[in-house]
Amino acid sequence: MPLKQNVQNVKPDWSQLFEHHGDDLYRFAYRLSSSREIAEDAVQECFVSCLKSNPLATQIRGEMRAYLFGAVRNQVYKALKRNPQPPEAKPILVQPDQTSEVFAALQQIPESSREAIVLICIEGFSYDEAARMLDVEPSALRVRVHRARRQLKEALGIEVNSND
Amino acid sequence: MTDLQLDQALKAFTIPPPRPEWRHQMRTRLRPNPWMRRLAVAGLAACAALGAAFHDNKLSELSFGDDHKRVVITTRVDPVYSKFNWFRLAGSVTTGKDWTTRKLYDPSSETAFGYETRALPLPGGRFRLEFQALREDPRQGRYKTYRWTSPDSIPSPVDIAPNEKTTVALSHDGNSKLFDELQIVSTTEPISVSMRKEPLRIFNPRLFEDGKQIVDLKGSALSGKAIMILMPGEKNLILRLDTGKKNDYLSVGWVEGNTLEIDIEDHHYRLESSEKIGDGPRQQVFGLSKSNDEPKGPVNLGTRD
Known part of the structure; x- marks a missing residue:
């Protein structure tokens, strides 16, 4: 609301x-x-x-x-x-499935990446809003989110494209 | 896994819910009740001063003593989530020649409560902690009454070894309790570790007013975020290095090395310590003068959060 x-x-x-x-x-x-x-x-x-x-x-x-x-x-x-x-x-693994693996991986990536992906991809803040909150430029935040996704995939053992 | 699937997996993870009592406590405390809000705001100011720690039932820590032993008083709450109930309190310790006065102030009810204590050395390196009631006349002073809310009696003397702890119940509100944990830190070093953490530290204090010595507390030491010069029947001067968000403090002087010098209300005060008082080379001191309507008595020094 x-x-x-x-x-x-x-x-x-x-x-x-x-x-x-x-x-x-x-x-x-x-x-x-x-x-x-x-x-x-x-x-x-x-x-x-x-x-x-x-x-x-x-x-x-x-x-x-x-x-x-x-x-x-x-x-x-x-x-x-x-x-x-x-x-x-360690997170309480209430769901022994892929979501808990992803959550565990989220805890392994750096704080700056974690907060970026949580704010944008989970909480649904716009890049402008989240950038203000984190005191960074929106463009820098886009890079962070991109990097965070790649780090998450790496933590999950998913092959990452060099283009990613 | 695509980015979309990754995001969906992140969102799908079920976060363990907070404890029901946490939610209840938050709702109770944030209820738009003017009295409650005033209480909360007063408490929150004290909270900032007290520097409440996460995952800890500690509200504040003060210490007093001399070169050989220090009594560290840690005020705690039980349960930890009842910090909200007690944030309104501010605490102080006033060291005297013999007894040390421990007071907690509740601004919402204008009451103060606490006790007096002293640590006597025993053979074998142990100490006896003795307690007595506050000696102030309950009809005097800004704080109208001094009271023991729990228990209604003074604790019996207790013999403890260095680093051993004993507790003194202070108050309770039905759902939670407030208590002091007393621990004697005996050290061969002149300053205990806990004392070093405090921004202002005074050892063997001597206070001069316009060049005339008015306090000599040789053998005593005090430390805290603020130093108080207590002038019964006249005023209390509260001195800090950092005022935080308190905007009623004025720059009154400097602390440099072993000396703190201030000019306030047409008087010059010099406080001397046998060791360095602050951490920096020369730091500004901010002061506040408050009336003291206690019965006339000797000038004393104290600390507060």
């Missing part, structure tokens, strides 16, 4: 935003960290920071959803920095 609060001079309703985006943010954090604990903490700390600064909606650049994803991303990396070996370093 595209919340247009960013064009109104009001305080965002964090409760409502959690209801709309909480699950997506949690899943995003989990994909980056492969840890339920870090994912829960990252979302909690994101809203903690938002409540603390409680910015006006007009002070938030871009869409609220992108703002929250960016905040959660920062919290995940803070947590990973503090705990390089998260408690659930």
